[in-house]
Amino acid sequence: MAPSKAATSPPATGSQQETGDTAVAASSSAAAFEPCVWNDFFVTYTPPRSEEWMRERADDLKEGIRQMVEAAAGEAMSAAGTLTLVDTLERLGIDHHFSQEIDMALARVHSEELEHGGSSNIHIVSLRFRLLRQHGLWVSADAFDRFKDETGGFSASLAADPRGLLSLYNAAHLAAPCEEALDEAIAFSREHLEAMKGELGSPLAEQVSRALEIPLPRFPKRLETMRYIAEYEEEDEAHKGSMILELARLDFNLVRSLHLKELKDLSLWWRHTYNTMKLSYARDRLVENYFWTCGVFHEAKYSRARMMFAKAVGLLSTMDDTYDVHATLEDCCKLNEAIQRWDESAVAVLPEYLHVFYITLLASFREFEDCLEEKEKYRMSYATKVIKSVSEYFLEEAKWSREKYAPSFKEHLQVSVMSSVFPTMAVVLLLGAGDDVATEEAFEWAVRVPDVVSAGAEITRYLNDIAAYKAGKNKGDAASSVECYAREHGVAGEDAVAAIAGLAERAWRRINGARMGAARAVLPAAQLVVNLARTMEVMYLGGRDAYTSGADLKDLVAALFLEPVPV
Structure with a gap:
């Protein structure tokens, strides 16, 4: 999810101006992300009626x-x-x-x-x-x-x-x-x-x-x-x-009809949320997010899980962009403090431009809990635990970036694999799933970051950093795994890219081995985590970052959701 650091610095936005001097240091490295390529298309789109x-x-x-x-x-x-x-x-x-x-x-x-x-x-x-x-x-x-x-x-x-x-x-x-x-x-x-x-x-x-x-x-x-x-x-x-x-053919059209309804509902939610937060530096990528979500689980029975997952990913993306491309180190520390407290009263420690985001984050997770049955509400403790955890890793990376720290490759991997958000998503994807998948044993398994999850996170990190290297480095960006590897091994950038691609291949093999060694009770959850890893291959195909650059995904999105399948 972390953005490729290729965008140029924008002029100060309204939200930057509101924070005064606190935003000056960060604004030089803030990424000017491309606008949403879909606008409100899926809000107004009327699909053919399902008979x-x-x-x-x-x-x-x-x-x-x-x-x-x-x-x-x-x-x-x-x-x-x-x-x-x-x-x-x-x-x-x-x-x-x-x-x-x-x-x-x-x-x-x-x-x-x-x-x-x-x-x-x-x-x-x-x-x-x-x-x-x-x-x-x-x-x-x-x-x-x-x-x-x-x-x-x-x-x-x-x-x-x-x-x-x-x-x-x-x-x-x-x-x-x-x-x-x-x-x-x-x-x-x-x-x-x-x-x-x-x-x-x-x-x-x-x-x-x-x-x-x-x-x-x-x-x-x-x-x-x-x-x-x-x-x-x-x-x-x-x-x-x-x-x-x-x-x-019938099943594809019936499921697509459900997807389009969900996409409309999510688009309405996101448009309100994004406009209310007024964080124009953050990526506006609801459609790409939902495309990603359908790669993890597309079946009708996962409708609740998809809605929760897509909303959570949208909020995590905003949090990531805040730490990564906008906030000063002081703001980052305050945001992490508030997230660790996980209470509306903590909004008082935040700069004004983050108030609405923080309240929205907490309110959304309360809505998730309201969607769960009484016997399922224990799941929220796992979800909030991983949100708090990823915030700590985001903060560590922000410190590296702001303080120009160059970590070793091993040190970089220990933090950046977790900040890839993959381990967080591996828990959040279970939040709305049925009891046949989302058991308490499955949550305990996922939150421990087993090999299937850690390998998937490595793949995400490696592919993201290869995309970032190919797009070009921005002033103020923290060192990527490609750069850390090149410096540590004394090799050229392209040689480091080849080596990192090889490490991604080794991570896939760990996924394969771990899946066959998984206990039968957690295998359904492990299969969803594998599906999540599969989506990364599409999002980062050929060294692109299709989440950050939504235009790269436009044809695939149109084919999946709009092109008719004759019956």
Whole structure:
């Protein structure tokens, strides 16, 4: 969430002038963020009406498909057929309707060896490896040894199977730490996929191109569904009239209708909140924030969680910008003091320009609590704990910036990983979730910053700092991880960027390993944290910072929320 430090300094704003001399030191490094590219579009946008028949038809289709998945769980379908069915349901975004049946089907596949035909098919072996690992089930990388030749390398004959190569490439990106054999699988498949890109037909060409940018296990599910609905029909004529495809289209439109309603409600809330706070230095990014939120959880059952998460992220973003680009060190200390006290009376310690923000922050969290059932209200203590914690880390970074302190790489990481806000969001995303995900055990797990969370935070920090380096450093900015690494190791900036990208890759492997080692009771929460990490790959794709520069995300937002899916 921390901004790329590329913007130029603006003239003093009204809020800066109100604070007098206290804002002078900070104004030289304040970032002039681009205005919101959406304005009030989603406040006034009227989506096509969702017909009741769509919901009724979807319910009918679910029953027919459930019978198919139950057959897969009950050995009435081959392992290869089961894996293909599960993969299709997941990529079409309708797997959550059949989660129990899918778990049973994959448990069966996990307990059995692939039949001979499947065991010699690189696509099926890779599919089994990927799906089981994504569901927290361990599969040995030895599964790929059968596709190697006498020299120990992958057989050259695989180069003639682009679909198999793509499956291998995606599967290998679920490597855990110390699985160097899968490095070879990635390098081998990438080399051949790159070489054949111009020769592939549709939709395989699009799928390869997409995976080479962001491998499938790291690509947000909702975005994959948006693309795959059209590709699934194109893959096979038989799919055109299938009830799976029909349900996917209906479900996508029904969920999109809910998303647009939430987006309108959130836009109205944010417009009032942003205009009332009058902190013009802060990023105005509600739409990008909600796009991000849908990457974490898009299903209808998470509506309450999405609303809480998006509001919390908007307020955290404002807090981040206050510490990072506007407030003096004295103001930062006062803001942290007020947040630690978490009481309206603490507003008295703040400079006047932060009064409304602070009152709004506390009021919003009271509203969150009001939305929780009595048995769920314990969750608020975890949420406020991580807000207070991230404020301390924001303050530490502000001290580095204002005092021109150059930390070691290790010291920088200890603070900046936490100030990335990822560990805070890993708790806040549970706030409005159902009891099947947001258990007290899950909150205790998340607040301890387990490896899935700390690795996701490292990915966020590394990708953000690479984007900041590519955009250019501003006077007054604190040193980034790229700069700390370059100084400590005596290397050029581009070499440091490559090294930091390598550390991000290692962090993904820690996520993969930790997910397979997670207790079953916290696995649903861990999967949401993985989804949060996936969104970072899109937000920072190619070294951009699409949250800070909303125009970079405009086409994706339009495609996800506005382009029709025919039914």
